[in-house]
Amino acid sequence: MIDLYEGILTTRAIRRYTDEPVTVEEIRKCLRAAQQAPSGGNSQPWQYLVITDPDVKRKVAEIYRRSYRRWETAQLASLPEFRTDADREAFMRSLRSSRYLAEHLDEAAALVAFLVPDVDLAPSDADGRVDIGPIYASVYPAVQNFCLAARALGIGTVLTTVYWSEMDQLRRVLDVPERYVIAALVPMGRPRGAFGVAPRRPAETVTHWNRFGNREP
Helix, strand or coil: CCCHHHHHHHCCCCCCECCCCCCHHHHHHHHHHHHCCCCHHHCCCCEEEEECCHHHHHHHHHHHHHHHHHHHHHHHHCCCCCCCHHHHHHHHHHHHHHHHHHHHHHHCCEEEEEEEECCCCCCEECCEECCCCCHHHHCHHHHHHHHHHHHHCCCEECCECHHHHHHHHHHHHHCCCCCEEEEEEEEEECECCCCCCCCCCCHHHHCCECECCCCCC
16 A cells, blocks of 8 residues: 555546456445545535446446537637647647547546535525535545545546536436536546656745745745
């Protein structure tokens, strides 16, 4: 088992998988980790839908590809000027990886959908609704726990929401009641390639202390 900190640093988006299977027990281990995630008021609002049936995966992939093609077309049509050739190449490399996932989604060993109820849990008082933020804040920690557990088992994952524009169609294919939102879809499989520390801006460049704009602790 890898060190926790190393696992966090090397849990990157994995979009290409081998045909090696992932076992039911491995998926259950990842779900147990997801279940231990914190949530607002310990509400644990999530449900998990694990997709391993090839026919169902294929139907999900068809929906995903439609959504992806629409997204990519819109994204490419609205790109700003890149500051450097390196920035352009980094974007295109990410785009090619995302396109590959869309074209091969059904080849993942499993797809895991994270569901949350489409409800407003905010209470009200005499002054109106007391907003405490979106319910998604109580599901994405579970998604990250799932991905970290998969990393510990040598399984690659990626969180995607590209399907969102076809949420209704995806619900119908998966028999998900309308009262639920599919907050994340996580394909998983043995990585084709290596885990590693992904290129990111240094944390110091986006960190402020006590007041926005103050770079010193």
